[in-house]
Amino acid sequence: xxxxxxxxxxxxxxxxxxxxxxxxxxxxxxxxxxxxxxxxxxxxxxxxxxxxxxxxxxxxxxxxxxxxxxxxxxxxxxxxxxxxxxxxxxxxxxxxxxxxxxxxxxxxxxxxxxxxxxxxxxxxxxxxxxxxxxxxxxxxxxxxxxxxxxxxxxxxxxxxxxxxxxxxxxxxxxxxxxxxxxxxxxxxxxxxxxxxxx
Numbered sequence: 001x002x003x004x005x006x007x008x009x010x011x012x013x014x015x016x017x018x019x020x021x022x023x024x025x026x027x028x029x030x031x032x033x034x035x036x037x038x039x040x041x042x043x044x045x046x047x048x049x050x051x052x053x054x055x056x057x058x059x060x061x062x063x064x065x066x067x068x069x070x071x072x073x074x075x076x077x078x079x080x081x082x083x084x085x086x087x088x089x090x091x092x093x094x095x096x097x098x099x100x101x102x103x104x105x106x107x108x109x110x111x112x113x114x115x116x117x118x119x120x121x122x123x124x125x126x127x128x129x130x131x132x133x134x135x136x137x138x139x140x141x142x143x144x145x146x147x148x149x150x151x152x153x154x155x156x157x158x159x160x161x162x163x164x165x166x167x168x169x170x171x172x173x174x175x176x177x178x179x180x181x182x183x184x185x186x187x188x189x190x191x192x193x194x195x196x197x198x
Contacts, residue, residue: 013066021059028052050090057086064105065112065170069177073105080108084115084130092125100133107134110177114139114185114196116170117156121147121194142193156185156196 031049060083064075081097088095095115103111111130118128118141126143151162152171158179164172178184178198188195 010066010068013062013068018063021056021063024052024055024059028056053086054090057083061087061112064109065116066173067109069106069109071104071106074102075105075108076102080111088128093119093122094127096127096129098129098131099137103134106177106181107137110174110181110183110198111137111139113170113174113177114198117152117174117196118194120152120168120170121149123147138195138197140193140195144192146189146192146194150189153187153189153194156187158184 027048031045031052034045064083077097077099080099080103084095084097099111114137115128115130118139122128122141122143122145124144126141128139128141130137130139132138152168155161155171156175158175161172161175174185183198186195186197188197
């Protein structure tokens, strides 16, 4: 991320995630301590526990997707797969992680942003597959309905960025992240599926 505004935004993202992970972790620790005293299998505590686990997983994903990415730092494929499984494991999305080898954090950032793009593209849920290795990635999403958003797909290919809502910020960040690596996204849309490759 070499663009000054993008770097500043990434610092903000990192700070927010850093400050949120501690209280979310404390809530989770409190629930674990309560469980040590006896069963806490009530609907209310199950709701709290599930929400805390989801928040923690999302923060881990957001920390990489929207935070500062070091080109030198590597992330192992098991860690990437665990984060994806924790975020999407109990949702209407079935995400298959088939990456291999250690991956530079900057590439993981692009992968997570692309994954968030596909999540937006499949409003009714669906299947997402991520495959490849360092320097060569392919993400394919398919489902019962693909959202109609040609301007957003066009901006991933390096064309003019449309006005984005907060829920669409990943579409503006992904091409900038890829450009910093000397790459662009190849977008191949279909009626019920879409593929992103970079």
